[in-house]
Amino acid sequence: MKENIIDVLLYLFENYIDTEESHKPDKDALELELEQVGFQELEIHKALDWLENMTVLADQPVTQHATMRVFSDNEKERLDVECRGYLLFLEQVGVLDVETREVVIERVLALDTDEIDLDQLKWVVLMVLFYQPGREVAFAWMEDLVFEDMEAVIH
Structure with a gap:
């Protein structure tokens, strides 16, 4: 079950x-x-x-500023170092912007689980990007990344 x-x-x-x-x-x-x-x-x-x-961002210009994300104790409990590093990586390569990163973190916290692993985080990112207007390129990139990882496990 x-x-x-x-x-x-x-x-x-x-x-x-x-x-x-x-x-x-x-x-x-x-x-x-x-x-x-x-x-x-x-x-x-x-x-x-x-x-x-699922939070859908309004079509408004995104103002990107150099920010440093400090995770709360609750977020650190749910997202280990590997997951937090992966979120930073996705933001640095442009898959996530500041606002979308926050939606991902909010959706992870909304899951009824004590801890989320990296594979689960990737799926949450993929689902969030799917529902965000104007994020089609980021979704396609993330989809390729998720399915490439799945193929590597299968082979």
Whole structure:
């Protein structure tokens, strides 16, 4: 039986990300499908709430300033050094901007898990970028990175 919110989110993302709008199931059908796959009702509801609360940035000019991000104790507990370093890397190469980085951190904290690993963080970044207007290039870059990592594990 599948047990955590990120598993539900990954299932939804992998199965419905490229689906045409007319082929997407309604919420009730989706909940039923997820239950039939083996997800628990509580985790399904938490995952759907997580998606509904996805922050979408308004189309406004982004003012990038050299900033230093100081992580709170709670953030450090949930994001280890490797994850925090990866967020910094993504920001330095332009995949994340300051605002999108904050959305990623907020979405990670919204997951019902004590700690998130690097692979899970990459999927959260991918989901956040998918929902951000004007971030298509960053999404494509991140998608390539995530799927390249998956292929490396498979081979």
